[in-house]
Amino acid sequence: MRHRIHILGNGSLGGLLACRLSPFVDVRMILRSPPYPQSNTDDKRLPLTLDLAGERQSWRFDWETADAAEPISTLFLTTKSYSALNALDSIRHRLTPASRILLWQNGMGSQMQIAQEYADMAVYAASTTEGANRPEDGRIVHAGHGQTWVGPLSANAPFQEAQRLVDLLREAGFSSETTKDIRAQLWRKLSVNCGVNPFTVILNCRNGDILEHAYFQQRIDALCEELSAMLFVAGYGEPAANVKARIVAVAQGTANNISSMLQDVRAGRQTEINAINGFICDYADAHGQPHPVNSELTAGVHALSDHSGQSA
Ligand SMILES: NC(=O)C1=CN([C@@H]2O[C@H](COP(=O)(O)OP(=O)(O)OC[C@H]3O[C@@H](n4cnc5c(N)ncnc54)[C@H](OP(=O)(O)O)[C@@H]3O)[C@@H](O)[C@H]2O)C=CC1
Numbered sequence: 001m002r003h004r005i006h007i008l009g010n011g012s013l014g015g016l017l018a019c020r021l022s023p024f025v026d027v028r029m030i031l032r033s034p035p036y037p038q039s040n041t042d043d044k045r046l047p048l049t050l051d052l053a054g055e056r057q058s059w060r061f062d063w064e065t066a067d068a069a070e071p072i073s074t075l076f077l078t079t080k081s082y083s084a085l086n087a088l089d090s091i092r093h094r095l096t097p098a099s100r101i102l103l104w105q106n107g108m109g110s111q112m113q114i115a116q117e118y119a120d121m122a123v124y125a126a127s128t129t130e131g132a133n134r135p136e137d138g139r140i141v142h143a144g145h146g147q148t149w150v151g152p153l154s155a156n157a158p159f160q161e162a163q164r165l166v167d168l169l170r171e172a173g174f175s176s177e178t179t180k181d182i183r184a185q186l187w188r189k190l191s192v193n194c195g196v197n198p199f200t201v202i203l204n205c206r207n208g209d210i211l212e213h214a215y216f217q218q219r220i221d222a223l224c225e226e227l228s229a230m231l232f233v234a235g236y237g238e239p240a241a242n243v244k245a246r247i248v249a250v251a252q253g254t255a256n257n258i259s260s261m262l263q264d265v266r267a268g269r270q271t272e273i274n275a276i277n278g279f280i281c282d283y284a285d286a287h288g289q290p291h292p293v294n295s296e297l298t299a300g301v302h303a304l305s306d307h308s309g310q311s312a
């Protein structure tokens with residue numbers, strides 16, 4: 001029998017993973033509510049198309065809602081950071097100490113909270129630079145290939161299982177590695193997102209264009225000092241110059257991208273700012289450190305987003 005993977009979060013990343021994994025495993029989507037009935041078919045499965053390298057592939061997936069009863073052996077959680085814990089709680093009755101949970105969220109905070117609340121289970125995190133978007137419901141575009149790291153988060157997560165997850169991701173065509181210290185990878189990605197995403201929103205521009213703006217140039221050094229200080233506190237210390245070099249390299253390397261945060265603002269969706277610069281503000285407060293630039297960027301994004309009142 002083929003291994004079954006449940007995916008909770010039928011968005012850009014969840015859809016990408018579902019389409020790429022389905023030739024190799026039995027993928028089952030967990031939906032908030034049943035999908036709209038397809039008018040001209042009796043097939044009740046969830047249709048998804050994936051645009052990849054100029055080709056369009058169509059897939060259909062078995063789906064269930066959170067209240068189903070079947071125990072889950074492997075779960076990929078692909079909601080946004082602010083929905084992650086609630087979404088996981090909605091299927092708690094289906095998880096057992098034998099379940100493997102792989103968290104895909106960007107930013108920081110939700111992963112550690114889940115690792116704590118689900119400490120009796122095998123919780124892993126993935127950090128990925130793959131890029132997917134969803135121009136319309138049911139259609140996923142794999143916009144950019146990247147690198148994925150997977151590592152254990154909870155004490156009950158054996159490292160060999162991280163290797164199995166990576167083997168599967170590789171089989172599906174994702175360039176992936178295991179890491180014993182996934183937190184280091186999450187912090188590195190966090191620092192890049194802190195230095196790119198809010199600027200793209202405030203300046204309403206593509207990633208590469210932030211570099212030309214005086215608003216970015218006047219703040220980036222001070223921002224990197226704040227980020228560097230927090231990286232040192234977290235145990236992943238790096239000089240501010242290295243943090244800045246990474247931010248600039250990613251902005252140049254993804255120059256034509258519309259950041260995920262700007263996509264969210266343009267689509268009227270809640271952003272992940274609270275798990276990105278907002279997380280740094282909270283972390284700095286907890287350690288008595290100043291964070292004026294992170295505060296300014298967080299407030300700037302909230303001011304431009306319809307969801308400024310919502311919590312992380
Ligand atoms: N897209 C990408 O390329 C990448 C994304 N990431 C990270 O992955 C995470 C997911 O991103 P992305 O796929 O882009 O986000 P999307 O907003 O496209 O997808 C999130 C999905 O989760 C669903 N969801 C939320 N809460 C629940 C719930 N309680 N039960 C069931 N479904 C739920 C949403 O449903 P609904 O639409 O109904 O709200 C939505 O379909 C984010 O943290 C992002 O930063 C990381 C790297 C790359």
Ligand SMILES: CC(C)(CO)C(=O)C(=O)O
Pocket residue numbers: 106192193196197207250254257258259260261
């Ligand atoms: C690296 C970057 C900035 C690429 O767009 C990203 O991760 C995002 O948009 O969230």
